[in-house]
Amino acid sequence: MNAHHRQFGEKLREWRKSKSLTLDQVASLSNLSKSTLSKLEGGQRSTALGNIERLDHLYEAGGELVRAWQESRERAADPPWLNLVRESEERATEIRNWHPYLLPGLLQTPRYAEILIGHGSPGENPDTVTALAKARCERLGQLRAEFRAVISESALRSIVGTPAIMREQLQHLLDLGSRTRVQVLPLGCGFFGGLTGSFRLLSFADRTPRVECEHAGGSVLVSDAAEVRRLTSVFSELSGWAYDFRTSSELIREVLHGFAVEEE
Numbered sequence: 712m713n714a715h716h717r718q719f720g721e722k723l724r725e726w727r728k729s730k731s732l733t734l735d736q737v738a739s740l741s742n743l744s745k746s747t748l749s750k751l752e753g754g755q756r757s758t759a760l761g762n763i764e765r766l767d768h769l770y771e772a773g774g775e776l777v778r779a780w781q782e783s784r785e786r787a788a789d790p791p792w793l794n795l796v797r798e799s800e801e802r803a804t805e806i807r808n809w810h811p812y813l814l815p816g817l818l819q820t821p822r823y824a825e826i827l828i829g830h831g832s833p834g835e836n837p838d839t840v841t842a843l844a845k846a847r848c849e850r851l852g853q854l855r856a857e858f859r860a861v862i863s864e865s866a867l868r869s870i871v872g873t874p875a876i877m878r879e880q881l882q883h884l885l886d887l888g889s890r891t892r893v894q895v896l897p898l899g900c901g902f903f904g905g906l907t908g909s910f911r912l913l914s915f916a917d918r919t920p921r922v923e924c925e926h927a928g929g930s931v932l933v934s935d936a937a938e939v940r941r942l943t944s945v946f947s948e949l950s951g952w953a954y955d956f957r958t959s960s961e962l963i964r965e966v967l968h969g970f971a972v973e974e975e
Contacts, residue, residue: 717754719783724752726770741765757784795932796923803856803913807946810909812869814880815860817851818887823880824848826872851891856913858891861905861949864898867966874970881967885960894953895962902952904945912939912946 727737734752738745743762750756760780767776800806800817808815814823824844829835851858870877884893896905911923922933922942933939954962 716757716783719779720752720754722779723766723776726766726772726776727752730770737766737769741769793929796930797850799913799921799923799932800850800854800856802915802917803854804916805912805914806854806856806858807912807914808858808860808909809862809905809911809946809949810860810866811863811905813866813871813909814862814884815909815911816847817854817858818860818884818891818893819844819848820876820880820883821845821848822876823871826876859894859950860892861894861896861946861953863896864962867895867963870970878967878970881963881970884963885967892956893959893963894950894956895959896949896953900952902948905949910942910946912943 727734732740734745734748737743737748741748741762743765747756747758747762751758760777763777763780766772767774770776806817808817813827816824819827821841821844824847825840828843828847829837829840832840867881871880887893896902909925913921913923915921919934919936920939920943922939923930924933953959
């Protein structure tokens with residue numbers, strides 16, 4: 712059973728029940744068999760767009776079911792590691808992110824993300840790059856988790872694309888809501904435990920914590936307790952060496968102003 716078909720099926724069932732309709736009633740009104748409807752709600756099969764449009768109209772969903780169907784199809788085509796990461800993000804209650812060289816993916820603006828994705832996939836169709844960047848940037852708003860990030864000062868100062876793109880990106884960091892907090896690790900910091908690579912610590916209400924470690928071809932989720940403890944300690948050290956949230960925001964504003972001056 713495809714996980715995305717199952718999630719879409721659950722949404723279908725919720726909409727049907729919100730209208731107090733039985734499967735028999737929907738079958739009669741939609742001209743779809745009860746068996747087909749049952750399999751759709753159970754995540755055991757997909758169906759054509761026309762059938763989803765019919766159900767969307769019947770349930771007065773305003774296009775929500777069509778959008779969810781399209782998203783489930785797109786996700787089903789994604790690599791397995793990305794689906795695992797997304798599922799973990801969506802279930803997490805807290806995410807703590809460290810990146811030594813770049814701004815974390817969930818905090819990126821579309822133009823910043825497009826540069827990174829495009830350079831990381833030479834020859835990729837520009838429309839695909841744009842769509843991937845948009846999808847990446849939308850993920851933060853879909854999460855219920857508290858998000859904390861420690862980023863290096865060098866990531867703030869390194870120009871990805873143009874100074875204008877960096878100004879937009881740094882302003883985005885300043886505009887993030889209270890559920891997202893950013894600390895900056897200063898240049899010349901005496902702690903080097905995070906230089907080996909980026910990682911994210913994910914905490915859950917109903918399962919043990921995990922660590923997501925990125926690599927050139929994607930990322931891997933690690934549940935080994937010893938490794939989770941080790942990287943939790945590394946993150947705590949990074950957070951301790953970093954500027955506090957207020958000072959970090961002041962530094963981000965300072966760097967943003969510097970990019971504005973460069974283009975004058």
